Amino acid sequence: MDTAADTLVARVEALEKSYGPIDNRVRALREVTLGIRRGEFTAIMGPSGSGKSTLMHIMAGLDSASAGRVWLGETEITSLADDALTVLRRRRVGFVFQSFNLVPTLDIEGNIVLPFELDGRRPSGSEREWIDRLVDSLGLRSRLRHRPHELSGGQQQRVAIARALATRPDLVFADEPTGNLDSRTSREVLALLATASREYGQSIAMVTHDPIAASYADRILFLADGRVVRDLGRSSAEQISTLMLGMERAL
């Protein structure tokens, strides 16, 4: 595996994560080493309990590692204090969640510019242009003054995507972004993510257990029992399903 820092936007080395009491330890991640390549749309797949969400949380600085090291770009985040991690998340990471997680008190525009506000500033001229472009390409122009609960699930997820892309972060983490959407809306959202990666060179790491979602990615990492078991290039949904079924049988 290529671990050269300049092509990798994030990487983990010998990452361990365990939960629970000593006599009943659950090892969610076992010596995971991997890198997410810059500008790529990477899917992290695996059955429930494979540790994929834990991996994402640790890589995003939301959770701490039990052992091992984690980098975002050149920054090693394993040793960062809470405030530094917070600023890092604010400026260099974007999130798209399964349950949209928009702030209900803010209108759509307020939600999109929230990362700037949290940073105590307004978007600059060029950032403003970028946000306008995102708003138009995601079809949110007529919705800017609405509140999240007035929007459909698909529209809410578009808002979340706009928010995640607004700061041009190093890496966008998407946690089962289509988990709460119907299949047609899911395809739209996935196409949007793929476009963001292809056209704007946005690095995206998406956690999913859905083979169709993973088929939109440039690269697919398979996790099982806290370990990376396969590293695949672009694949069709059928190939991914077959592979997953094979893995299930092998367990």
Add this chain to the structure above:
Amino acid sequence: MTGFLREHAPSVLVASLSSAFGVAVLQFVGVIRQMLAADPVTGESGTVAVFLGIVGAVFIVIAVYVGAIVTVNTFATIIAGRTRTIALMRLIGSSARTQRRAVAREGVLVGLAGAVIGSLAGTLVSVTTVAIGSATGAIPSDVAYSFDGAELALPLAAVVLSTWLASWVGSRRVLTVSPMQATGAAGEQSREEASASRGRSVAAIVLFLLGDAVLGLAIVVGLVSPFAIFVGLIGGVISFTGLVLGAHLVMPSALRLVGRVLGRSAASRLAAENAVRYPERSTRTTIGLVIGITLVTMFAVALQGYQNLINQAQQNDPEYYAGIDPAFVTTIVVFSVLMGFSALIAAVGMVNNLSLSVLQRRRELGLLRALGFTARQVRAMITAESAQLTAASVLVGLVLGTFYGWAGVQSMFGSITGSPGVAVPALPLPFLAVVVVLAAVLTVAAAVGPSRRATRVPPVVALAVE
């Protein structure tokens, strides 16, 4: 059981305060009566004892009423936080009525616990105060004071009954919980914020105006009889019930007004939005404090007005008021204690509501942390929210309290010998200063607990909360 205690501790505290208050007031009135009876000067005139009896009764009614209102709000907040659990029970097959009855049963338990704790605490306060008073010579020590009496059962029964009633009223929302909300597909909070019905607003305005009319009547009757205070009490209760019912019409405007002053940082902007966007929730949070400030202001204004009236009456008719000084001082002391008391109820209500509302927003706060809000910013936001809530409540409370206090004094003392008739309401300045300082302290105190809890939870855990 620990869950029950944690959830209901504030309500038990309120019920205890009301009962302790009722018991202590009755005991104090009893002690003062015994003291006056032993005193050769005032012993002959029954006027002071009658006035004290009236004042005692008025304050017990107010305490029980306020306790009930605070409990209604606390229960409503608890129910809002329990929506998921209730929905799950409904999904499994429990009827909404069964669910509501279970909540009302909790109300009875809370009331009983409060009555027991309160009667003990109240008696302790009375006995200790009298013991200290006797020892220091502030009150005659040659009288064997007794503290028991059948009338003590009245405030206790009133507390149990009113707490039960309050839990029933506060659990109204149980009926609107749909079993669907247990499936997790329901959107966050949007449902809770359904605006209050038009019928409620109309009822609120009608009650408020009707109550004010009765208060006006009491002021007029007060020029001839001190018993007008009971008319005034009824008017005040009706008018204030109208206000509490219609708080969603008043509080958001007050909050918006205060929010403008807060500044433009992300934390204070979010806080301002939080306080205004959910009129129901912020109204629930503020109403307890509005009640408290109204009460405290009412007492202060009433005390000041009473003093002014008595002073003027004394000038007009010096002989009649020759022996009034000791009773006067005692009354002032009693009033001051009462003030401290209602401030306590108010503070409990506010702290409790803010922390519950932060608890219910754990997921939202987790999201903000994930997106890059530092722990300090979260604390600043919660403090700003707390400040906004406090300031708005203080404003509304000061206005209301001044009106009620003035009306109370007028209806009770307007008819005393040598009274000048209708006096101008007076808001004592030192009192105003104390209120502002205490409001600032309360703002910080109310925010400390919730913000510490909110920032201690890792964002991952907060986001996982369903």
